[in-house]
Amino acid sequence: MAGGGQVEKRVRYKSSVKDPGTPGFLRLTEAMLLFVPNDPKSDSKLKVQTLNIKSQKYTKEGSNKPPWLNLTNKQGKSHIFEFENYSDMHACRDFITKALAKCEEVPKKSAVSTSTEQLSIAELELRFKVLRENSELQRLHKQFVESKVLTEDEFWATRKKLLGQVSTGKSKQQVGLKSMMVSGIKPSTDGRTNRVTFNLTSEIIFQIFAEKPAVRQAFINYVPSKMTEKDFWTKYFRAEYLYSTKNTAVAAAEAAEDEELAVFLKPDEILARETRQKIRRVDPTLDMEADQGDDYSHLMDHGIQRDGTKDVVESQNDQFRRSLLQDLNRHSAVVLEGRSIDVESEDTRVVAEALTRAKQVSKADGETTKDANQDRLERMSRTAEMEDLQAPQNFPLAPLSIKDPRDYFESQQGNVLNEPRGAGALNRNVHEAYGLLKESILEIRTKGLSYPLIKSEVSFEVFSSLTQTISTAKNIIGKNPRESFLDRLPKSTKDEVLHHWTSIQELLRHFWSSYPITTTYLHTKVGKLKDAMSNTYSQLDAMKQSVQSDLRHQVSLLVRPMQQALDAAFQHYETDLQRRTAKSVGGSSSERPNGGV
Amino acid sequence: MASVASKLYSDDVSLLVLLLDTNPFFWSTTSIKFSQFLSHVLAFLNAVLGLNQLNQVVVIATGYSSCDYIYDSSLTPNGNFESSGSGMPALFGSLLEKLEDFAAKDEELSKEEEHEDRIASSLLSGSLSMALCYIQRVFRSGHLHPQPRILCLQGSPDGPEQYVAVMNSIFSAQRLMVPIDSCYIGTQNSAFLQQASYITGGVHHTPKQLDGLFQYLTTIFATDLHSRGFVQLPKPVGVDFRASCFCHKKTIDMGYICSVCLSIFCEHHKKCSTCGSVFGQSKLDDVSSVSNKKRKAPDT
Numbered sequence: 001m002a003g004g005g006q007v008e009k010r011v012r013y014k015s016s017v018k019d020p021g022t023p024g025f026l027r028l029t030e031a032m033l034l035f036v037p038n039d040p041k042s043d044s045k046l047k048v049q050t051l052n053i054k055s056q057k058y059t060k061e062g063s064n065k066p067p068w069l070n071l072t073n074k075q076g077k078s079h080i081f082e083f084e085n086y087s088d089m090h091a092c093r094d095f096i097t098k099a100l101a102k103c104e105e106v107p108k109k110s111a112v113s114t115s116t117e118q119l120s121i122a123e124l125e126l127r128f129k130v131l132r133e134n135s136e137l138q139r140l141h142k143q144f145v146e147s148k149v150l151t152e153d154e155f156w157a158t159r160k161k162l163l164g165q166v167s168t169g170k171s172k173q174q175v176g177l178k179s180m181m182v183s184g185i186k187p188s189t190d191g192r193t194n195r196v197t198f199n200l201t202s203e204i205i206f207q208i209f210a211e212k213p214a215v216r217q218a219f220i221n222y223v224p225s226k227m228t229e230k231d232f233w234t235k236y237f238r239a240e241y242l243y244s245t246k247n248t249a250v251a252a253a254e255a256a257e258d259e260e261l262a263v264f265l266k267p268d269e270i271l272a273r274e275t276r277q278k279i280r281r282v283d284p285t286l287d288m289e290a291d292q293g294d295d296y297s298h299l300m301d302h303g304i305q306r307d308g309t310k311d312v313v314e315s316q317n318d319q320f321r322r323s324l325l326q327d328l329n330r331h332s333a334v335v336l337e338g339r340s341i342d343v344e345s346e347d348t349r350v351v352a353e354a355l356t357r358a359k360q361v362s363k364a365d366g367e368t369t370k371d372a373n374q375d376r377l378e379r380m381s382r383t384a385e386m387e388d389l390q391a392p393q394n395f396p397l398a399p400l401s402i403k404d405p406r407d408y409f410e411s412q413q414g415n416v417l418n419e420p421r422g423a424g425a426l427n428r429n430v431h432e433a434y435g436l437l438k439e440s441i442l443e444i445r446t447k448g449l450s451y452p453l454i455k456s457e458v459s460f461e462v463f464s465s466l467t468q469t470i471s472t473a474k475n476i477i478g479k480n481p482r483e484s485f486l487d488r489l490p491k492s493t494k495d496e497v498l499h500h501w502t503s504i505q506e507l508l509r510h511f512w513s514s515y516p517i518t519t520t521y522l523h524t525k526v527g528k529l530k531d532a533m534s535n536t537y538s539q540l541d542a543m544k545q546s547v548q549s550d551l552r553h554q555v556s557l558l559v560r561p562m563q564q565a566l567d568a569a570f571q572h573y574e575t576d577l578q579r580r581t582a583k584s585v586g587g588s589s590s591e592r593p594n595g596g597v
Numbered sequence: 598m599a600s601v602a603s604k605l606y607s608d609d610v611s612l613l614v615l616l617l618d619t620n621p622f623f624w625s626t627t628s629i630k631f632s633q634f635l636s637h638v639l640a641f642l643n644a645v646l647g648l649n650q651l652n653q654v655v656v657i658a659t660g661y662s663s664c665d666y667i668y669d670s671s672l673t674p675n676g677n678f679e680s681s682g683s684g685m686p687a688l689f690g691s692l693l694e695k696l697e698d699f700a701a702k703d704e705e706l707s708k709e710e711e712h713e714d715r716i717a718s719s720l721l722s723g724s725l726s727m728a729l730c731y732i733q734r735v736f737r738s739g740h741l742h743p744q745p746r747i748l749c750l751q752g753s754p755d756g757p758e759q760y761v762a763v764m765n766s767i768f769s770a771q772r773l774m775v776p777i778d779s780c781y782i783g784t785q786n787s788a789f790l791q792q793a794s795y796i797t798g799g800v801h802h803t804p805k806q807l808d809g810l811f812q813y814l815t816t817i818f819a820t821d822l823h824s825r826g827f828v829q830l831p832k833p834v835g836v837d838f839r840a841s842c843f844c845h846k847k848t849i850d851m852g853y854i855c856s857v858c859l860s861i862f863c864e865h866h867k868k869c870s871t872c873g874s875v876f877g878q879s880k881l882d883d884v885s886s887v888s889n890k891k892r893k894a895p896d897t
């Protein structure tokens with residue numbers, strides 16, 4: 001692997017003779033010596049300036065010592081490298097000797113170093129690592145860099161991102177909380193008895209405590225003085241089970257009997273207090289009630305599904321009910337907050353107490369702003385409008401006065417409805433018409449529904465005409481006629497059709513994105529695209545002609561939308577061309593209203 | 598255990614609000630008598646009520662001068678489907694009674710009518726608004742309610758003076774996601790109903806033979822919203838949305854629009870003829886009139 005300016009060998013590096021050695025690479029350049037261990041975690045990296053090497057000793061071939069090279073720097077520290085064989089060692093030794101000689105020759109030149117030599121060990125390591133992990137890249141590297149098509153720097157310059165990503169991946173990330181909701185914890189059943197088992201991990205406990213301060217407080221209060229930890233969690237999950245059934249009546253009944261269970265079932269008072277505090281700090285000018293009326297949950301496809309049923313809020317026993325939104329919001333808040341404490345304890349009580357302390361601190365922080373209320377009032381008075389201090393709001397106002405709304409309708413109807421207004425009112429005998437209507441109503445009131453209601457032949461006619469309407473409509477504008485047609489075509493035709501679609505789409509995308517034409521470059525591009533499209537157009541025609549006659553109709557149905565799309569593009573091209581030539585001919589002469597075509 | 602109510606209100610429970618055209622000027626010109634028409638409609642309503650225990654039907658009469666609720670199945674005691682020997686479900690007795698009263702009142706109101714040149718249209722905008730109000734009240738009554746839809750049974754021609762009101766109703770229905778089905782039995786074509794169904798995702802159909810109306814109604818319009826996902830219903834080929842100018846009623850595809858009232862003109866005016874707004878001279882005017890006229894002007 002010996003390049004012109006550098007030598008690289010596999011070695012073991014020993015800081016002393018006794019040291020068993022670290023396997024890695026020794027890389028020598030004229031300016032310095034680098035050792036990169038194979039294990040990226042190893043800290044026995046080494047970088048020695050050639051200038052700093054004082055002397056080198058080495059083991060002789062034939063002696064029963066392995067091929068060692070011992071370099072001593074000017075501070076007297078020695079570095080021992082064990083090579084795989086003697087020839088490797090000699091190659092390095094020769095290289096260092098030459099480099100040393102060069103350094104002495106032009107000692108000042110070393111100050112002007114090339115970029116490679118400025119690389120930190122970390123960067124070099126990174127490159128090695130990337131190459132090791134990516135065999136394709138390694139092949140490229142071998143192919144271009146080692147054959148000097150590309151320089152090392154050029155090669156990596158286009159892959160800075162690759163190196164950057166690897167390096168950022170190295171920094172230790174703070175581990176957040178899992179996004180799974182604690183209410184999503186489902187018990188396991190043994191399938192035989194009615195016993196269910198919840199598996200609690202310290203992470204889940206942390207999350208429960210973080211999301212539900214009341215549970216945390218209850219734990220501190222009850223365990224172990226009143227109950228064991230196991231009993232505590234059993235009660236907790238009993239409460240969760242009651243929630244999940246959404247049977248608020250049962251929950252209310254059980255809560256009435258069991259004081260401790262009630263703690264879990266009732267709304268979290270600590271949380272409510274925190275929320276109230278937060279609301280007090282919201283900008284007073286923000287109208288939080290404004291969007292309360294926006295309720296779409298009654299509409300189809302709105303509302304929230306949970307465990308297969310719609311989350312419906314009912315008013316009775318409201319306090320024993322949590323909506324999914326409440327759970328979700330609380331959970332998101334805790335996840336976003338992250339791990340607020342740094343306790344890695346298995347002891348549940350320690351975790352609970354640490355969380356409580358952390359909360360108290362942040363609460364205290366909130367309360368130091370005693371004059372927050374004062375601030376609030378001030379902000380309010382700054383933004384509140386004083387009506388008598390405002391300038392008179394006499395905007396020029398013209399009420400919308402539509403003279404005849406019929407115009408709107410007729411503009412939609414166009415030529416279809418051209419009868420003069422009032423024509424319908426002719427020969428209208430109001431009394432007679434109402435008389436007939438009332439007669440009819442009286443008739444059906446006395447005689448009942450006509451019998452038979454409908455003749456079976458008429459029904460049959462209706463059915464067949466409807467069926468016909470539907471089936472023809474489906475052929476023309478049906479859901480996805482292409483699919484069914486395509487499968488009936490021979491494979492080569494099908495491929496051809498699909499290919500045409502792809503290329504037409506590509507051409508059209510480029511075509512339409514070229515407008516408006518602002519440069520000669522775009523002008524040329526559009527011309528080329530137009531030629532290519534005309535080409536495709538005639539290919540489509542040819543394809544239509546070439547298919548078997550029984551498929552021709554279907555193929556032309558497929559081709560029609562393609563040609564329509566192309567036609568639209570051609571039309572736009574022509575119109576634009578005309579407009580542009582007219583402009584250049586007519587110039588800015590607006591005296592000729594007809595454009596003089 | 599899910600509560601009883603939420604189980605019963607599955608997605609195929611319908612609230613059908615039927616807008617019944619009772620315009621006497623239409624019914625005095627048709628081949629089919631109003632009583633025959635009512636037979637088909639009442640049988641259809643009966644069928645809808647029979648499709649699901651929880652289905653609800655509301656009928657609003659669309660008259661010439663007024664409209665009113667004439668039937669609400671939720672106000673009638675259930676299980677009253679017995680025939681009273683006249684071949685008609687007893688529960689429609691009150692409907693017909695109300696309809697009779699309505700016709701009398703509508704006649705009174707029509708006498709006070711001032712616009713003598715009005716096309717003999719019925720008050721569709723009014724009944725559409727009433728239907729939407731009713732549906733809105735159902736929406737707000739709670740989370741459990743049937744899926745509402747509106748069916749317009751219309752024969753009278755469109756009333757151009759109602760255009761703005763009708764379009765507003767259509768857009769409200771669209772926003773509420775309430776489909777407006779329409780069955781047009783008149784001689785012309787109803788642009789109102791075509792657009793109403795198109796915009797709200799309802800079905801529009803024009804029966805070819807009125808003696809088979811019951812068959813059309815049950816085959817097409819009895820389909821609840823849930824089933825429409827699986828059923829192929831007749832689709833109109835397309836709705837023509839092209840506009841024509843207010844000044845000459847010429848169909849145009851490019852023109853001037855009043856920025857105040859959205860009236861359309863084929864040429865530049867100094868003043869809007871619809872709302873009276875005075876237009877300034879546009880800077881673009883010189884340029885666009887050149888390119889515009891070039892394509893459109895050959896016939897002038």
Ligand SMILES: [Zn+2]
Pocket residue numbers: 842843844845846847862863864
């Ligand atoms: Zn015009």
Ligand SMILES: [Zn+2]
Pocket residue numbers: 855856857858859860869870871872873874
């Ligand atoms: Zn206007």
